[in-house]
Amino acid sequence: MKAVVLLSGGLDSTVCMAVAAAAGCELLPISFDYQQRHSRELASARRVAAHYGIVRHLVITTNMAAIGGSALTDMAVDVPAGDVARPDIPATYVPARNLIFLSYALAYAESSGAERIFIGVNALDYSGYPDCRPEFIALFQRLADYSTKAAVQDGRRITVETPLVALAKKDIVLLGNKLGAPLHLTTSCYAGGEEACGRCDSCLLRLKGFAEAGFEDPIPYAK
Amino acid sequence: MKAVVLLSGGLDSTVCMAVAAAAGCELLPISFDYQQRHSRELASARRVAAHYGIVRHLVITTNMAAIGGSALTDMAVDVPAGDVARPDIPATYVPARNLIFLSYALAYAESSGAERIFIGVNALDYSGYPDCRPEFIALFQRLADYSTKAAVQDGRRITVETPLVALAKKDIVLLGNKLGAPLHLTTSCYAGGEEACGRCDSCLLRLKGFAEAGFEDPIPYAK
Numbered sequence: 001m002k003a004v005v006l007l008s009g010g011l012d013s014t015v016c017m018a019v020a021a022a023a024g025c026e027l028l029p030i031s032f033d034y035q036q037r038h039s040r041e042l043a044s045a046r047r048v049a050a051h052y053g054i055v056r057h058l059v060i061t062t063n064m065a066a067i068g069g070s071a072l073t074d075m076a077v078d079v080p081a082g083d084v085a086r087p088d089i090p091a092t093y094v095p096a097r098n099l100i101f102l103s104y105a106l107a108y109a110e111s112s113g114a115e116r117i118f119i120g121v122n123a124l125d126y127s128g129y130p131d132c133r134p135e136f137i138a139l140f141q142r143l144a145d146y147s148t149k150a151a152v153q154d155g156r157r158i159t160v161e162t163p164l165v166a167l168a169k170k171d172i173v174l175l176g177n178k179l180g181a182p183l184h185l186t187t188s189c190y191a192g193g194e195e196a197c198g199r200c201d202s203c204l205l206r207l208k209g210f211a212e213a214g215f216e217d218p219i220p221y222a223k
Numbered sequence: 224m225k226a227v228v229l230l231s232g233g234l235d236s237t238v239c240m241a242v243a244a245a246a247g248c249e250l251l252p253i254s255f256d257y258q259q260r261h262s263r264e265l266a267s268a269r270r271v272a273a274h275y276g277i278v279r280h281l282v283i284t285t286n287m288a289a290i291g292g293s294a295l296t297d298m299a300v301d302v303p304a305g306d307v308a309r310p311d312i313p314a315t316y317v318p319a320r321n322l323i324f325l326s327y328a329l330a331y332a333e334s335s336g337a338e339r340i341f342i343g344v345n346a347l348d349y350s351g352y353p354d355c356r357p358e359f360i361a362l363f364q365r366l367a368d369y370s371t372k373a374a375v376q377d378g379r380r381i382t383v384e385t386p387l388v389a390l391a392k393k394d395i396v397l398l399g400n401k402l403g404a405p406l407h408l409t410t411s412c413y414a415g416g417e418e419a420c421g422r423c424d425s426c427l428l429r430l431k432g433f434a435e436a437g438f439e440d441p442i443p444y445a446k
Contacts, residue, residue, distance in 0.1 A: 062285040067327070069334025089372045096330035099370055103326045104290070107319035111292025130375040139369055143362045147322055149312045152353040 002026045002114035003161075004105045007057075009044030010188045011206055012120035012164055015172050018181035019163045020118045021052060030058045030108055032101060035065035037072050037079070038192035047185040060104055070094040072190060079190045082204035089128050090201060092190055098131035102140055102160065109158045110150045117160045125169035125209065127201045134165050169209030177215065184218035195222040225249045225337035226384075227328045230280075232267030233411045234429055235343035235387055238395050241404035242386045243341045244275060253281045253331055255324060258288035260295050260302070261415035270408040283327050293317040295413060302413045305427035312351050313424060315413055321354035325363055325383065332381045333373045340383045348392035348432065350424045357388050392432030400438065407441035418445040 003025035007013045020027055029052075031045040042059070049057040064073055071077040071091040080091050098121065105117045121132040130136060141160050150156040164172055176183050188206045189196035196203050198221040210217040226248035230236045243250055252275075254268040265282070272280040287296055294300040294314040303314050321344065328340045344355040353359060364383050373379040387395055399406050411429045412419035419426050421444040433440040 058289055060286060060289065063283060064330075066281055066283065067330050067334050069330070089376050093372050094330075095333040095373075096326050096371060099366065100323065100326040100330065103319050103323040107287075107290050107292070107317075107323065110318040111290050130372060131370045136366070136370050139362070139366045143322065143359070143366055146362055147354045147359050148319060149316050149353060150318075153312050 001116065002028055002112060003116040003118055004028045004030055004109045004112070004114045005118045006101055006105055006120065007031050007045045007048060009041035009046075009048060009186060010120075010202070011176070011183065011186050011209070012122055012172060014048050014183065014186045015176035015179070015181050016118045016120035016163060017048060017052060018176055018179035020116075022179050025116065027052055027054060028056065028058070028108065028112055028114055029054055030060065030105055032104075033059055033061045035063060035073055036192075037075065038187070038190055040192050041187045044185055044187040048182055051182045051185060058108060064094070064097075064100070067095065079200050081199050082201040084125070084127060084201055084204060086128075089130065092127065092201060093129050096131070098129070098136070099140070106144050106148065106158060110148050115156065115158060117158060119160060119162055120164050121162050122164045122167065122169070122172065124166060125205050134162065137162050137165070168212070169205050170212035173209045173213040173215060177213070186219065193222065195220045197222055224339065225251055225335060226339040226341055227251045227253055227332045227335070227337045228341045229324055229328055229343065230254050230268045230271060232264035232269075232271060232409060233343075233425070234399070234406065234409050234432070235345055235395060236268075237271050237406065237409045238399035238402070238404050239341045239343035239386060240271060240275060241399055241402035243339075245402050248339065250275055250277060251279070251281070251331065251335055251337055252277055253283065253328055255327075256282055256284045258286060258296055260298065261410070261413055263415050264410045267408055267410040271405055274405045274408060281331060287317070287323070290318060302423050304422050305424040307348070307350060307424055307428060309351075312353065315350065315424060316352050319354070321352070321359070322363070329367050329371065329381060333371050338379065338381060340381060342383060342385055343387050344385050345387045345390065345392070345395070347389060348428050357385065360385050360388070391435070392428050393435035396432045396436035396438060400436070409442065416445065418443045420445055
């Protein structure tokens, strides 16, 4: 069975690839070059895809920075220091990003004959982005069931799978390790430097996960 | 009040612009260069935006053709001759296109502070695309209410407006004429030639609309 996998090149999406591979799916990874500050993650995504022997890795290019409204696409806005306990949605939120990404994934699933879409959203150890929550995914699924030719005319339902949604970051690290996911090839840092900053939300969550899992994070961090 | 308007450069979206202008909205048009066969429509969108004195016309570029699955983005698939009475969804359907476009429009509305999104979908004189139906729009609205920082944290609801959804093409032409919409600047033909083909679904629907409205279509057609 074919599965489209949203692959950013980060920890969670790479573990998602490993889950889809372990389920015996034919993997169709899709990544986005959306003018993100941390475009370094795309190189990671390519390395992860190569690790899994992927022949066709779809990279969608789009000028999302023109929309603005986020520290991740607007170089004039600084990436805030990490604070995953803050009550507000942080400046690294990108308006409607997961909705845009899932919409492309749905289009790709429809055109390629895939029946599943894997996305590594997580609503436990996360930055509070509204479009990572299970309720968002459930509503997207309803929309998908209603909006594609595949579903409406051909009766081919495309399901959105979120294997990590209820896992703590620690358990994501453990799962990735168990499945042999190439965690050493991944990048999570928002700052986009050669070495991970160790200070942004994404680094803090990742480091916490590895520490609690009892593993050393194999990627380099700035001293 | 600011309003994002999905502006393809065709008849319906241009009448939508006119409706939003007549409602007194500050217009924020968004168009898509998605490697469509009929990229000529983008030039029309720019002319329509200029007609309305728009300073910032956001054009999103994206390689949607890489996804495939449509006669409008795959040059190996011919645009079928028009037949709006056919039972099947035609080859000009683009997987998840309106979902992708609305998702970008939602992101733009969020980042720009717009409270409304206008889209010229129509489910009467149309090609049967599932993502033009009012049920699709209603589900998208629910998702929008749940997925943005604007709605979830700031209580700022962004509403999707479909002023043409229940109008016959004739009535869209009449409305555009009444509101002074620059219909002479629009392009509807899927084939993308210098003159409209007069044979595809889009041309047939448009010609029917003008004929029933009792106006001559001001754009040139191939003999």
